[in-house]
Amino acid sequence: ILFNYMNTLIQDCINNKFSKTPIWLMRQAGRYLPEFRSIREKNQDFIKLCLNTKLSSEITIQPINRFDFDAAIIFSDILLVPHALGQQVKFKKNFGPDLKKVDLNILNDVKKEDFLKKLNPVYETIKETRKKLSISNKDTIGFVGAPWTLLLYMLNRKSPKEGNFSVFPKDKYINNILIKLDEFLKIHIEAQIKSGASIIQIFDSWAGLLPEKDLDYFVYKPIKSLVDFIRQKKTISICFPRNINNYKKFVDNVKPDIISIDYNVDPSIIRDTIDIPVQGGLDPKILLQNKEIVRNEVTKYLKTFDKKRYIFNLGHGVLPETNPDMVRYLVDEVRSFNGQ
Numbered sequence: 001i002l003f004n005y006m007n008t009l010i011q012d013c014i015n016n017k018f019s020k021t022p023i024w025l026m027r028q029a030g031r032y033l034p035e036f037r038s039i040r041e042k043n044q045d046f047i048k049l050c051l052n053t054k055l056s057s058e059i060t061i062q063p064i065n066r067f068d069f070d071a072a073i074i075f076s077d078i079l080l081v082p083h084a085l086g087q088q089v090k091f092k093k094n095f096g097p098d099l100k101k102v103d104l105n106i107l108n109d110v111k112k113e114d115f116l117k118k119l120n121p122v123y124e125t126i127k128e129t130r131k132k133l134s135i136s137n138k139d140t141i142g143f144v145g146a147p148w149t150l151l152l153y154m155l156n157r158k159s160p161k162e163g164n165f166s167v168f169p170k171d172k173y174i175n176n177i178l179i180k181l182d183e184f185l186k187i188h189i190e191a192q193i194k195s196g197a198s199i200i201q202i203f204d205s206w207a208g209l210l211p212e213k214d215l216d217y218f219v220y221k222p223i224k225s226l227v228d229f230i231r232q233k234k235t236i237s238i239c240f241p242r243n244i245n246n247y248k249k250f251v252d253n254v255k256p257d258i259i260s261i262d263y264n265v266d267p268s269i270i271r272d273t274i275d276i277p278v279q280g281g282l283d284p285k286i287l288l289q290n291k292e293i294v295r296n297e298v299t300k301y302l303k304t305f306d307k308k309r310y311i312f313n314l315g316h317g318v319l320p321e322t323n324p325d326m327v328r329y330l331v332d333e334v335r336s337f338n339g340q
């Protein structure tokens with residue numbers, strides 16, 4: 001497979017040219033880093049911070065400077081898309097996202113040019129980041145929320161509680177939102193690729209809430225549409241359908257380039273049933289334990305996948321209470337495995 005960018009560890013991994021296990025972490029730029037917290041303290045409006053190119057590109061590079069990760073994920077948020085579509089999003093302390101109640105038929109009136117204009121600082125952040133990474137062979141990861149996870153935030157207007165949750169009807173209103181999300185997510189993906197993103201990760205953080213019978217409509221079909229689009233643009237796709245029961249069925253239906261797994265799934269079953277490159281898995285709570293436990297868990301994942309076609313990452317984002325020294329230890333352990 002020929003991609004737009006060559007010679008990164010992740011491209012080698014996909015092309016079966018193993019040299020080293022690549023490592024990066026979801027939420028690698030975030031609250032566990034004192035250098036992030038010091039910027040965040042002075043920038044209370046989170047959306048505004050994501051749309052500040054100078055600060056966002058600086059935050060994107062912070063974990064690269066500290067840990068020399070093999071990829072930089074752009075500092076932004078999946079909820080910038082609802083924001084740019086006209087639904088107000090706020091982030092409240094100790095609560096999370098807080099979205100305004102609106103009639104989502106407003107999506108029918110959004111113009112492509114206005115949407116792109118609102119998100120232009122994100123694209124500038126990608127360009128800035130690529131400039132900063134230009135002499136290194138690291139990937140720049142752009143991302144989107146999957147249609148299902150975005151639909152959920154837009155209708156539920158806050159993070160859902162696991163447990164008491166009822167699926168939306170597959171009616172005209174919902175169908176129209178999914179169609180609009182497909183259209184605008186492709187616009188957002190294309191602009192990120194044009195600005196220099198070499199990989200697009202699709203986050204379906206709430207895929208695990210759905211019963212099996214609803215996966216085709218809310219998860220497989222909408223994500224496959226985005227994956228096919230990313231492939232047309234000769235760019236790598238990574239899918240993270242968090243907490244779904246059957247990763248093999250997801251991979252068979254969606255056919256992403258890389259599948260990112262959560263920590264509830266047994267990695268040896270993934271290895272034995274799935275034949276595309278795998279990313280992630282380690283429970284982020286392990287990083288709150290001692291070094292011996294971290295080392296044992298890291299070894300478990302690396303041994304299971306036997307170095308081949310595996311990208312080291314976590315099974316969800318780095319927790320804010322994580323000690324950066326433990327992340328340092330994790331990176332060193334992954335890199336020293338088998339004398340790399």
Ligand code: CP3
Nearest residue numbers: 026027028029030073074075076077078096097203205317
């Ligand atoms: O380092 C990176 O991974 C890149 C930046 C990034 C953020 N959010 C920054 C962020 C990425 C890739 C995301 C994705 C995202 N955002 C997801 C999918 C991944 C996942 O965690 O399941 C989701 C569901 C969101 C929505 C979101 N953003 C929530 C629910 C919250 C509040 C809860 C929380 O984790 O803080 C956010 C805020 C957010 N996004 C922060 C960061 C660094 C914390 C902001 C702060 O309070 O300082």
